[in-house]
Amino acid sequence: MGRLGWDLNSKTLEHTRIRDNLQSITQLPYIIFCSGxxxxxxxxxxxxxxTLExxxxxxxxxxxxxxxxADTLADAYVSTKMKSGYNALIYFSHVINKRALRMILCGIAKNVYTYRDPRDSIASIMRKEGCKYGxxxxFVHSSLLLFNLFAADQYSLLLPFPETLKDPLGTTAKIANYLDYDLSREQIEKVHLKTQRLTIDRRKRQRRKSAYSALDIEIIDHGLEVLEGEPTDAPGVNNPWRYSTLNKNQYADATKRLRNWLIKMNFPTSPVPPWGKN
Structure with missing residues (x-):
């Protein structure tokens, strides 16, 4: 009889814990991580x-x-904000911390992961941050390890950079659908036009800081002008520094070591850089 009573009490406690956990989950804010x-x-x-939220x-x-x-308190920060009465939390980071990763992989948090040819990313970091190839x-390799997880978890939205550049309006619609919105085309266009302007202004500020000469600034300002046309048009970006930071040996090395990801992401696997084919 005592054994039976112990089992019943154990099951009651277990059910209570499950109920409390479910209640705490339903009380969580809407959480979105923008990684990539x-x-x-x-x-x-x-x-x-x-903008959508x-x-x-x-x-x-x-x-x-x-x-x-570099902030080791990022997990603690997110945990605190989850209990602070907010309806939505939206965070941007290239490195997802442990708590955030667990929330993404179990479907508690949304995750928008963007990616591009990793060789482009390496070159951009070297140019922007002034760091060496290694x-x-x-840094890019650590992000690719996250790509493996997010590509398999069925909860994340993965967005390739070429697709975003070619069809920003369609990509905006994908994000809206992923975040449980039901918006008209006109509403999607308004969101896209607003974020397009924000992006252009940010790029101009960043690239002006990295410019070496007045000619660089002229190229930047000209390349980041918005094209006249439909809301589906992407801004014309003339980026003469796309690969220029990588030398041929570094490009070949990155291609060899990242081959599996290049195949998964549908990027060229030739070790010969684009500027070396002429």
Whole structure:
């Protein structure tokens, strides 16, 4: 009789814990992480998610921002904000911390992961940050390990950079659908036009800082002008520095070591760089 009573009490406690866990999950804010490789339109995806969320959530009920990958308190920060009465949390980071990763992989949090040719990403980091090839490669490689997880978890939305650049309006619609919106084409266009302008302004500021001469600035300003036309048009970006930071040996090395990812992502696997084919 005592044994039976112990079993019943154990099951009751177990059911109580399950009920409490379910209740705590339903009380969580709507959580969105915008991750991805460096220079892959991850900042644009963050601005798009934030613009969309503002359509249904008051500004003072949203906590958002960039989680610095060097910040060891990022997990604690997210945990605190989850209990702070916000309706939505939207964070942008190139490195997903342990707590955030668990929430993504079990479907508690949404995750928009953007990616591009990893050799482009390496070159962009070297150019922007002024770092050497090795650290830039390692940083991109860590993001590719996340790609493996997110490609298999069925909860994340993966967005290739070429697709975003070619069809930003369609990509905006994909993000809206992923975040449980039912918007008209006109509403999608308004969101896209707003985030397009924000992205262009941000790029101009960033590239002006990295310019070496007045000619560089002229190229930047000209290349980042918005084309006249339909809302589906992408801004014309003339980026003469796409590969210029990588030498031929570095390009070949990255191609060899990242071949499996290049195949998965449908990028060229030739070790000969584009500028070396002429």
């Amino acid at each position: 490789m460096s220079r892959s339109a991850s900042s644009w995806s963050y601005k798009t998610c934030l 503002r359509l249904r959530t008051p500004e003072n009920k949203i906590d958002c921002g960039y989680l610095n990958e 650290p830039a490669f390692d």
